Amino acid sequence: MPSTTGWTTHDIPDQNGRTAVVTGANSGIGLVTARELARRGARVLLACRSEERGRHAEELVRRQVPGADVEFRRLDLADLASVRAFAESYTPGTLDLLVNNAGVMALPYGRTADGFETQFGINHLGHFALTGLLVRKLLNTPGARVVTVSSAMHAVAGIDMGDLNSERRYRRWIAYGRSKTANLLFTHELARRLRAAGSDVVAAATHPGYAATNLQTAGARLEGRRTAERLAELGNRVFARSAEAGALPTLYAATAPGVRPDSFTGPRQTGRRGAPAGARRAGWTLNDAAGERLWVASEQLTGVTYGDLQG
Numbered sequence: 001m002p003s004t005t006g007w008t009t010h011d012i013p014d015q016n017g018r019t020a021v022v023t024g025a026n027s028g029i030g031l032v033t034a035r036e037l038a039r040r041g042a043r044v045l046l047a048c049r050s051e052e053r054g055r056h057a058e059e060l061v062r063r064q065v066p067g068a069d070v071e072f073r074r075l076d077l078a079d080l081a082s083v084r085a086f087a088e089s090y091t092p093g094t095l096d097l098l099v100n101n102a103g104v105m106a107l108p109y110g111r112t113a114d115g116f117e118t119q120f121g122i123n124h125l126g127h128f129a130l131t132g133l134l135v136r137k138l139l140n141t142p143g144a145r146v147v148t149v150s151s152a153m154h155a156v157a158g159i160d161m162g163d164l165n166s167e168r169r170y171r172r173w174i175a176y177g178r179s180k181t182a183n184l185l186f187t188h189e190l191a192r193r194l195r196a197a198g199s200d201v202v203a204a205a206t207h208p209g210y211a212a213t214n215l216q217t218a219g220a221r222l223e224g225r226r227t228a229e230r231l232a233e234l235g236n237r238v239f240a241r242s243a244e245a246g247a248l249p250t251l252y253a254a255t256a257p258g259v260r261p262d263s264f265t266g267p268r269q270t271g272r273r274g275a276p277a278g279a280r281r282a283g284w285t286l287n288d289a290a291g292e293r294l295w296v297a298s299e300q301l302t303g304v305t306y307g308d309l310q311g
Contacts, residue, residue, distance in 0.1 A: 009039075020098070021090070023127070024047070024101045025054070034070065035060075035068075036251055041069075042096075043069040044068075044069065046058055049074070078121055078126065084129075097254055098130070098131060098144075098146045099149070102127075106173055123179035124186065127183070139199055148186060152207050155281075159284070164301075189288075189294070189295045192262075194261065202261050204265065208247065248267065
């Protein structure tokens, strides 16, 4: 990948005239990503499940970046009807950047509105459907990018094609790791299909390292495990990078010149600081056959196909 030494938000190129959709933009890495894109002139749609939190994020970005062109749009990745409604509401014929950032981590077992295991359904299938429903807009846009946020935790588990919804046995961290592996396999297969179609759209993946966001506390809070929630909060304060630092790999993949298709960008260091750098990924995330099988299964589960990007 191009040199990233010392890369910061000051290196983000001018984004005037570009439109970005950022999922999960109401807090954490998504909020920082949206804010910094807007600071450099992009029009940014804040795609969030909660209208209250999404509106608050919209107001916050406008206070922090006077003149920012940002707009809340409701998107619930746990409900394919909401994903379709969001895509239908996006009427321009072009889209420069889609940042698949939203996610959940290590939640107790649950199901989405469409019956999928929650982590697989939100982290992968919701974004698979969203990208597919917007892919024609991306293909119409020179230099467009799709950036999907995975995790170093993908390394804990590969995909189990026989049990995508963890029905035989549910282990929250294994399920999370599988959903993040799915993000990388999706990026790998999307990049392959784009290349085969002769498109210059770049599909890339990132991970933030250990960043202080509400992901670490959400599961414990949902179950009322106050001690676990406090420990997660303490870990965020003592060990984690800031959300600003955690967003750097995503901002790099979204904006830096020369980002390669199917690249995986993470933090150069595991601590609080560090410019983006090429990240290690498990070999199974580069398996063409696995990527194609997951793609076909995802099309069947969501009912979303990618038109010109058929295998």
